[in-house]
Amino acid sequence: MTNSEDHERHERKHSSKHSSSKPSSSKAKPREDLDPPPADSHHRPRYFKNDAPTTRRDPKKQLIASLTRLLTSYPPQLIPPGGGLYYGPVSIAYLFFVLQRMYPEMLVEEQPLAVWSAAYLKQAENHMKSYPGPEAQKCGVSDDIMAMVAIDAASTRDADLVKELCEFANTTTEPGADNEWLYGRAGYLYLLRLVRVCFADDREVLDLIDDTADEVIELIMESPRPWKWHGKAYVGAVHGAIGIITQIVLTDGSWAPKLEADLVALLSYQYDSGNWPSSIPPGRDRLVQVCHGAPGVVISLMSIRKYFPKLQNKIDRAIARGRECILERGLLTKEPCLCHGISGNALALEDPDLEHFLTFSTGHEMKALEKDRMMEASDDPASLWTGEAGRAWAWAVADKGLERRLIGYNDV
Numbered sequence: 001m002t003n004s005e006d007h008e009r010h011e012r013k014h015s016s017k018h019s020s021s022k023p024s025s026s027k028a029k030p031r032e033d034l035d036p037p038p039a040d041s042h043h044r045p046r047y048f049k050n051d052a053p054t055t056r057r058d059p060k061k062q063l064i065a066s067l068t069r070l071l072t073s074y075p076p077q078l079i080p081p082g083g084g085l086y087y088g089p090v091s092i093a094y095l096f097f098v099l100q101r102m103y104p105e106m107l108v109e110e111q112p113l114a115v116w117s118a119a120y121l122k123q124a125e126n127h128m129k130s131y132p133g134p135e136a137q138k139c140g141v142s143d144d145i146m147a148m149v150a151i152d153a154a155s156t157r158d159a160d161l162v163k164e165l166c167e168f169a170n171t172t173t174e175p176g177a178d179n180e181w182l183y184g185r186a187g188y189l190y191l192l193r194l195v196r197v198c199f200a201d202d203r204e205v206l207d208l209i210d211d212t213a214d215e216v217i218e219l220i221m222e223s224p225r226p227w228k229w230h231g232k233a234y235v236g237a238v239h240g241a242i243g244i245i246t247q248i249v250l251t252d253g254s255w256a257p258k259l260e261a262d263l264v265a266l267l268s269y270q271y272d273s274g275n276w277p278s279s280i281p282p283g284r285d286r287l288v289q290v291c292h293g294a295p296g297v298v299i300s301l302m303s304i305r306k307y308f309p310k311l312q313n314k315i316d317r318a319i320a321r322g323r324e325c326i327l328e329r330g331l332l333t334k335e336p337c338l339c340h341g342i343s344g345n346a347l348a349l350e351d352p353d354l355e356h357f358l359t360f361s362t363g364h365e366m367k368a369l370e371k372d373r374m375m376e377a378s379d380d381p382a383s384l385w386t387g388e389a390g391r392a393w394a395w396a397v398a399d400k401g402l403e404r405r406l407i408g409y410n411d412v
């Protein structure tokens with residue numbers, strides 16, 4: 001069947017490595033019989049069979065190792081500009097910004113995490129002139145200017161910066177602005193929340209943020225269903241309906257009753273396998289990752305479940321079935337990352353499965369897979385949603401026993 005459902009629009013085109021060699025890694029067993037590999041990857045399967053005994057690594061040690069690799073392999077001055085919270089220097093700055101609050105004492109490469117946050121932000125600021133700023137079709141978390149203003153406002157608690165962030169509503173409320181998270185209004189809602197939590201005791205600022213969010217949410221709600229991005233009715237967390245529902249509900253839970261029908265429809269799209277289609281009408285059941293498929297839906301459902309008391313049984317069944325699919329098909333051969341890799345998929349699981357999945361994202365394991373040409377390298381190997389910074393986030397979640405959340409998506 002030819003359809004473009006597996007075309008992941010947010011991933012840049014990459015050159016693929018070709019090999020037919022078998023993996024020497026202890027746990028890597030290809031699963032080509034069930035899931036033929038995409039044409040460009042030759043003999044590399046889409047995922048590994050999940051049949052090795054459950055193991056774990058020390059998450060704190062792995063977190064420090066991951067951050068050290070990030071700083072030594074991808075220091076601030078080497079990160080190309082662009083990408084907002086999704087990839088690029090701002091995304092890495094945001095990781096360190098969030099982690100420094102969780103690990104105020106931690107030093108990596110002899111510096112506290114706050115220093116590294118500032119260094120990556122500085123790299124982004126050095127390229128300020130090359131950032132176009134938001135427009136109606138690019139007004140989500142991937143916009144650098146909006147993301148930088150938000151991080152700045154959150155770290156300085158400067159009310160003028162909040163006003164500046166809220167003025168971007170002039171763009172996000174333009175007719176025809178996109179609604180999804182990466183490039184649309186739902187992503188702007190995340191930026192508003194990230195600032196809001198830092199002004200919990202400032203009524204005036206909270207009112208301004210809430211009024212702005214309200215205006216944006218009303219426009220998303222008035223948009224015809226199904227919500228579409230580039231003409232397609234996407235379902236997943238990054239471009240689709242579950243991402244939009246999640247951002248609205250986490251921003252203002254009082255909208256949940258009005259989103260019940262949308263959520264019921266979304267739950268009904270679940271395949272018998274437990275996975276979700278990338279878009280509607282459904283095509284082949286292929287992708288099991290945060291951006292397209294069960295992992296993104298499950299992680300979203302976990303965080304919005306409490307706002308839908310009437311649907312809780314349905315949601316719980318959907319999560320359980322989704323997890324079965326992720327356990328079977330979620331050990332991806334793409335380089336471990338949050339958006340379309342093992343680190344993100346792990347966050348949809350409970351212990352000990354989460355920690356077991358993460359054992360595939362250690363430096364040691366990745367080297368072995370790379371050597372065997374069993375890993376499809378990322379185009380942005382440093383960044384928050386596509387590389388090392390996201391692997392670090394998953395280790396931090398495991399280390400602190402945090403709720404399974406995606407940084408930049410549903411962690412606030």
Ligand SMILES: [Zn+2]
Binds near residue numbers: 011340
């Ligand atoms: Zn992705």
